[in-house]
Amino acid sequence: MKPRVAVFKFASCDGCQLQFLNAGDELLKLAGQADIVYFPEARGRALAGPYDLAFVEGSVTTPADARRIIEVREESRYLVTIGACAAAGGIQALRNWADIEQYRRAVYPSPEFISTLSTSTPISEHVRVDFEIWGCPIDKTQLLAVTRSLLFGAQPVLPGHSVCIECKRSGNACVIVTRGEPCLGPVTRAGCGALCPAMNRGCYGCFGPADAHNMESFAALLADQGVRGDDAMRRLRGINGYVRPWRESADALAAKK
Amino acid sequence: MNEATRMPKAALDNLIAILGREGYRVMGPVARDGTVAFDEIRSAADLPVGIRDAQEAGRYRLAPGIDGEIFGVVNGAGSLKPHFFAPAEPLLEIRRERRGFKANEIASAAPPHAFIGVRACDLAALAIQDRIFLHDRFRDAHYELRRKDAFFVAVDCTRSAPTCFCVSMKTGPRATAGFDLALTELPGGFVARPGSPAGEAMIVKLGLSAAGGADEAAARALIDECARGMGRRMDTADLPRLLYDEAENPRWREVAARCLSCANCTMVCPTCFCHTVIDQTEIDGNMSRRVRKWDSCFSLEHAHIHGINLRPKIHDRYRQWLTHKLASWIDQFGSSGCVGCGRCITWCPAGIDLTEEVAAIRASAGKG
Structure with missing residues (x-):
């Protein structure tokens, strides 16, 4: 029997699930290797668990989702999160520093119908996660590599090093050194292929913190570049802002001003 | 000729x-x-x-x-x-x-x-x-x-x-x-x-x-x-011994406080040769391509062996790099691994200067 694969969505924009659909021929080959039994974004058929491999996109922002993720975990042999929302809480984690009641009243005409949590939290704060694929959105090649490894029953391996290594492998000019451009590359996990620096822009940190990083030195570098206070804080408090090293660094910057 | x-x-x-x-x-x-x-x-x-x-x-x-x-x-x-x-x-x-x-x-x-x-x-x-x-x-x-x-x-x-x-x-x-x-x-x-x-x-x-x-x-x-008119200089006298003897010099921790561990120095170094080998397997599992890529002693995974990481802290990794480049390289290959091109100084986003680090270690040698 082919392994049963499921793709679940929580609070997210669907961009990471779309990487399956963007895989084109590779997706068809995957369908030959595995039975994709639950993937509402792609097909109407939705079968109950158990699942051999569950991909989870999005963060937990509602009481219902906080219960649902536990059910997903119970039904799944391997649970792999896809994307910044699932791994770090996503851009919607900005609510974690704000007043959710104020948001609810400002956004919705009938706020009484909105049942929401005051926080957006990563999946790993709720259940055990077997592997996290980072990125906003995730990289298709990484997604397929992790899927292949797990179908073989092998430990998936993705690089945890800085974007700088990818940048230099590609022969990009360093935007920090040549132009004094603020760039999160030195503290960000590789995986995007150094997309922004290749376009002469600083890295936005879409893949979250590199596994080896020095946030204190990086904050000092931003200050040296003339990026101060709120601006430095906002650069860290973005897509992956709620992940611990960046959260702590941004909070320290906010406290300092 | x-x-x-x-x-x-x-x-x-x-x-x-x-x-x-x-x-x-x-x-x-x-x-x-x-x-x-x-x-x-x-x-x-x-x-x-x-x-x-x-x-x-x-x-x-x-x-x-x-x-x-x-x-x-x-x-x-x-x-x-x-x-x-x-x-x-x-x-x-x-x-x-x-x-x-x-x-x-x-x-x-x-x-x-x-x-x-x-x-x-x-x-x-x-x-x-x-x-x-x-x-x-x-x-x-x-x-x-x-x-x-x-x-x-x-x-x-x-x-x-x-x-x-x-x-x-x-x-x-x-x-x-x-x-x-x-x-x-x-x-x-x-x-x-x-x-x-x-x-x-x-x-x-x-x-x-x-x-x-x-x-x-x-x-x-x-x-x-x-x-x-050379911009910088490095005193290479007795260098392998100095760096081996000063493995516990407090300067390693001081420079590690500034080091981003981003690996830019090793990427631009014209002699650094560390690499990793990865397998890229097609999704149908019938073909795998083995690829060699530049890697760095500043990446955490580079020092990861079964069960442990040999160089978990930035000061471990900075010391490893500099000591290899200027000291154990000589034991290994018969020459220094540094040619004095200065790229690691220029292209370090934090501006760390190895000539300054060696001078500081020399100045404080034996006092640690």
Whole structure:
């Protein structure tokens, strides 16, 4: 029997699930290797668990989702999160520093119908996660590599090093050194292929913190570049802002001003 | 074979054309995105004529230099390294067969390259990489293929960047080995000298005649002046022992507080050769491609072995890098791993300067 694969969505924009659909021929080959039994974004058929491999996109922002993720975990042999929302809480984690009641009243005409949590939290704060694929959105090649490894029953391996290594492998000019451009590359996990620096822009940190990083030195570098206070804080408090090293660094910057 | 000849600046186009006709892909320093890197050139006009570089720790800018000066830019982040030790290279293709599997080596294929404007430090670095990739019977076929037919036109440095210290490492500023042809740029032309039979033949093809004593003296004077004005220096006396003895010097932790562990220093270093090998498997599981990629001793996974990480802290990794580069490299390969090009200083976003670190460790030796 082919392994049963499921793709679940929580609070997210669907961009990471779309990487399956963007895989084109590779997706068809995957369908030959595995039975994709639950993937509402792609097909109407939705079968109950158990699942051999569950991909989870999005963060937990509602009481219902906080219960649902536990059910997903119970039904799944391997649970792999896809994307910044699932791994770090996503851009919607900005609510974690704000007043959710104020948001609810400002956004919705009938706020009484909105049942929401005051926080957006990563999946790993709720259940055990077997592997996290980072990125906003995730990289298709990484997604397929992790899927292949797990179908073989092998430990998936993705690089945890800085974007700088990818940048230099590609022969990009360093935007920090040549132009004094603020760039999160030195503290960000590789995986995007150094997309922004290749376009002469600083890295936005879409893949979250590199596994080896020095946030204190990086904050000092931003200050040296003339990026101060709120601006430095906002650069860290973005897509992956709620992940611990960046959260702590941004909070320290906010406290300092 | 060291007879100096006089080469008009216009003859550089002729040199490029001849190399092109002989089947070389001709490469030279090309300005792009605020720095220079070796890239394909069709004529001298593709070179950064009239431009100079301004370098400091953590900072690099190109700026207008001297009209008509062809080799005014000392260097950029890109050395010769990526052109011989490729940043990413497929090594094997492994296919599932009815029984078992079959592995095929992937051969590199590229026309021979000719490099124009190579500095003495980078030639010294290439000689160091040769000792790594072409050592005895352990020869890397990919590296060797690109290496064996390459042609090098060196340029002696007549100015140094503030980050340069080739004099300390005894690799420059004058090219002494590893080139086919070496040029010294004077305001009115080049003094050219051959470094190999191929270089001698090229001088004949270019129809160059002997340089006058005055040109030779002028070239010497410019190189000597460059050597005297070297931006940085490093005292290499007793270096392996100093770094081994100072393994617990508090300076390692001080520099680690600034080090981002981003690996830029090792990426731009023309001798750093660490790499990782990864398998990229097709989703149907029938084919896997084994790829070698540049890696760094600053990445956490590089020191990860079964169950533990040998260098979990940044100070472990910085010490590993510097001690290998300047000390254990000598035990391992018979020479320092540093050629004094200064790239690790310029391209460190945090501006960490290894010459400063070595000096600080020397100054505080034995007090820890």
